[in-house]
Amino acid sequence: MSANTALQGMDEAVDAYCKRNRFQQEDITLGRARVFVKQHRLNTRQRNSVLKLKVATNCPDWDTRMKILHACSQEVIGDFEYGQGKPHWKIMEELGMAIGLPREEIVAAKPLPTTEVAWAAWEGLMASRHWLEGIVANACAERANVPGYGRGDAREHGNSWVQRRRWKKAFDLNDDQLEFWSVHELADIDHSNLAWQAVAEHAERLTRHTFDLASLRARPTHLEKLDQLTVELLLGAR
Numbered sequence: 001m002s003a004n005t006a007l008q009g010m011d012e013a014v015d016a017y018c019k020r021n022r023f024q025q026e027d028i029t030l031g032r033a034r035v036f037v038k039q040h041r042l043n044t045r046q047r048n049s050v051l052k053l054k055v056a057t058n059c060p061d062w063d064t065r066m067k068i069l070h071a072c073s074q075e076v077i078g079d080f081e082y083g084q085g086k087p088h089w090k091i092m093e094e095l096g097m098a099i100g101l102p103r104e105e106i107v108a109a110k111p112l113p114t115t116e117v118a119w120a121a122w123e124g125l126m127a128s129r130h131w132l133e134g135i136v137a138n139a140c141a142e143r144a145n146v147p148g149y150g151r152g153d154a155r156e157h158g159n160s161w162v163q164r165r166r167w168k169k170a171f172d173l174n175d176d177q178l179e180f181w182s183v184h185e186l187a188d189i190d191h192s193n194l195a196w197q198a199v200a201e202h203a204e205r206l207t208r209h210t211f212d213l214a215s216l217r218a219r220p221t222h223l224e225k226l227d228q229l230t231v232e233l234l235l236g237a238r
């Protein structure tokens, strides 16, 4: 299998996910939005202060490792490129407050059981597998926000673009309050390109020695199931 075939498989898995996951396909409600804020704030912190760093540790390519750390720093320390110096979890808090959640309630939130399961499975992929498999796990969740996947507006503009308009209409929010979504229209192109470029550059050379390239095609599918599990539970909170 060539790197192009692996990339095509990754694209197909993200496209299929975008076309059928309920968070993208169904309307937003206040209950769903509140659970999303509380869980995704925790998710952003865990993925970018623990899980993605394990991939950086395992990555022998210095430039790629620095790009992983830079992306993580935007998420958990401060994003001076797209987020006015604020980390993404903080911008998520502001979105939650804009829809009526007290900050104390957001901060006190605990991970749902499905969020814990997703983190445990991600850890399996990101801590102890080949770094190229790990970096796909780093980025495929973000890839849905990039244009080219799903249908209609999502395919043309990306999921964040669609969510920004959906939340604006449902909750009557202004552009400042919707910053979480506008930031991710741009940041997730950079963040997910990291993995797609790493596979393009390294997969064929590494696969001769170290692992089965076919596993890269399988990664998004596994993660999609986990992500789907979390989203389904979130959507139960109407």
Ligand SMILES: [Fe+2]
Residues within 6 Å of the ligand: 044, 075, 088, 184, 187
């Ligand atoms: Fe982010």
